[in-house]
Amino acid sequence: MRESVLELKVDLGDRSYPILIGQGLLGSQDLTPYVAGNQVMVVSNETVAPLYLEAAKACFPGKQVDTVVLPDGEKYKDWQTLNRIFDALLERRHTRKTTLVALGGGVVGDMTGFAAACYQRGVPFIQIPTTLLSQVDSSVGGKTGINHPLGKNMIGAFHQPEAVLIDTATLQTLPPREVSAGLAEVIKYGLIRDEPFLSWLEGAITDLVGLQPEALAEAIHRSCACKAEVVALDEREGGLRAILNLGHTFGHAIETFAGYGNWLHGEAVGTGMLMAADLSVRLGLIAPADAERAGVLIGRARLPEKAPAGMTPEDFLTLMAVDKKNVDGNLRLVLLRALGDALVTSDVKSDSLQATLEAFCGASTSR
Numbered sequence: 001m002r003e004s005v006l007e008l009k010v011d012l013g014d015r016s017y018p019i020l021i022g023q024g025l026l027g028s029q030d031l032t033p034y035v036a037g038n039q040v041m042v043v044s045n046e047t048v049a050p051l052y053l054e055a056a057k058a059c060f061p062g063k064q065v066d067t068v069v070l071p072d073g074e075k076y077k078d079w080q081t082l083n084r085i086f087d088a089l090l091e092r093r094h095t096r097k098t099t100l101v102a103l104g105g106g107v108v109g110d111m112t113g114f115a116a117a118c119y120q121r122g123v124p125f126i127q128i129p130t131t132l133l134s135q136v137d138s139s140v141g142g143k144t145g146i147n148h149p150l151g152k153n154m155i156g157a158f159h160q161p162e163a164v165l166i167d168t169a170t171l172q173t174l175p176p177r178e179v180s181a182g183l184a185e186v187i188k189y190g191l192i193r194d195e196p197f198l199s200w201l202e203g204a205i206t207d208l209v210g211l212q213p214e215a216l217a218e219a220i221h222r223s224c225a226c227k228a229e230v231v232a233l234d235e236r237e238g239g240l241r242a243i244l245n246l247g248h249t250f251g252h253a254i255e256t257f258a259g260y261g262n263w264l265h266g267e268a269v270g271t272g273m274l275m276a277a278d279l280s281v282r283l284g285l286i287a288p289a290d291a292e293r294a295g296v297l298i299g300r301a302r303l304p305e306k307a308p309a310g311m312t313p314e315d316f317l318t319l320m321a322v323d324k325k326n327v328d329g330n331l332r333l334v335l336l337r338a339l340g341d342a343l344v345t346s347d348v349k350s351d352s353l354q355a356t357l358e359a360f361c362g363a364s365t366s367r
């Protein structure tokens with residue numbers, strides 16, 4: 001059933017674009033106003049394509065719609081799989097007038113966006129995110145790229161989509177673990193910039209875990225509004241945008257350590273946010289009760305609360321040394337100075353950091 005369409009805007013001047021949110025939009029929403037030429041290439045994966053590819057194609061009436069279906073998984077967010085998109089585009093003679101469409105979660109979205117940034121020096125693309133995480137975060141803001149064995153998202157480009165289409169009904173087929181992973185990024189917005197949203201989440205978290213449609217719609221809307229605002233203020237992460245990285249310095253280290261396999265991005269970010277809150281307490285930035293409050297919410301979202309089995313403080317320090325936020329060899333971390341207020345700082349005492357790492361390594365969560 002299709003209900004109303006809620007529209008947000010990512011305000012980037014003449015590169016502004018809409019985020020269209022609603023239940024049942026896939027298949028019924030005409031996306032041709034966002035397609036300049038006659039050709040569309042939908043990029044999806046082997047899990048999402050059987051569920052939603054036909055409906056996605058119906059969003060482009062009158063256009064020639066081609067498809068490429070990739071293998072599923074974070075471990076395929078790499079050069080080889082990216083090349084499969086380029087191979088398909090070239091073999092089928094796609095030109096600069098082709099619009100790419102990402103149909104899937106953040107992995108498909110990041111890779112399709114990067115392919116669009118590179119193909120023939122740049123073609124337009126549209127995001128149709130189908131996971132909670134991609135609907136609240138990765139489809140908005142234009143960060144695209146792939147992983148490297150030595151670091152997460154290390155190769156990429158900023159490339160904004162023409163439009164984002166969020167059909168909240170697609171979330172009903174999402175496995176519970178992926179729902180929790182998406183909730184980590186939702187909670188992130190409350191922690192970094194929106195304490196009233198954090199309070200609302202505390203009341204709604206059970207409904208969200210249970211995929212209750214009204215609660216999901218509200219969480220997606222408020223998350224996208226927060227991200228759109230931050231991106232509009234600082235598109236290329238010159239300053240403010242780095243707050244969207246709360247928990248990610250620790251989280252990316254976990255994902256790299258785990259070989260982009262056992263730990264989902266959102267799970268690693270959930271644990272990373274607990275570590276950031278813990279460190280914020282040790283540095284005297286927030287009260288222990290604040291970290292406790294964040295921890296309870298993250299726990300109720302069913303996210304892991306310890307580092308992976310076998311990961312040591314030294315592993316964290318080695319992997320965090322390649323973080324993209326670092327400057328002149330100094331670690332820069334996103335921490336909390338209140339719930340709803342984040343800061344980016346390199347003023348981190350090494351003994352406090354070591355204490356946080358030791359507190360989260362050891363009695364580990366195996367995934």
Ligand SMILES: NC(=O)c1ccc[n+]([C@@H]2O[C@H](COP(=O)([O-])OP(=O)(O)OC[C@H]3O[C@@H](n4cnc5c(N)ncnc54)[C@H](O)[C@@H]3O)[C@@H](O)[C@H]2O)c1
Pocket residue numbers: 045047048051072073074077104105106107108110130131132133134137138139140141142143144153170171172173174175178181182265266
């Ligand atoms: N560009 C950004 O700003 C940004 C922001 C956050 C995360 N990311 C990236 O996004 C990726 C994580 O995205 P993700 O959590 O969506 O993971 P994902 O893309 O791997 O999708 C998760 C799983 O859900 C499946 N799936 C997708 N939609 C489904 C549906 N409706 N029903 C059933 N199954 C479905 C996928 O096939 C996959 O198995 C990471 O690579 C992360 O680095 C990027």
Ligand SMILES: O=C(O)C(=O)C[C@@H](O)[C@H](O)[C@H](O)COP(=O)(O)O
Pocket residue numbers: 137141143152153185237241242244245248324
């Ligand atoms: O959009 C952003 O900016 C973010 O940091 C959002 C993050 O949730 C996301 O995981 C992003 O891909 C991380 O970017 P990176 O620059 O740290 O690789």
Ligand SMILES: [Zn+2]
Pocket residue numbers: 137185248265269
């Ligand atoms: Zn993230």
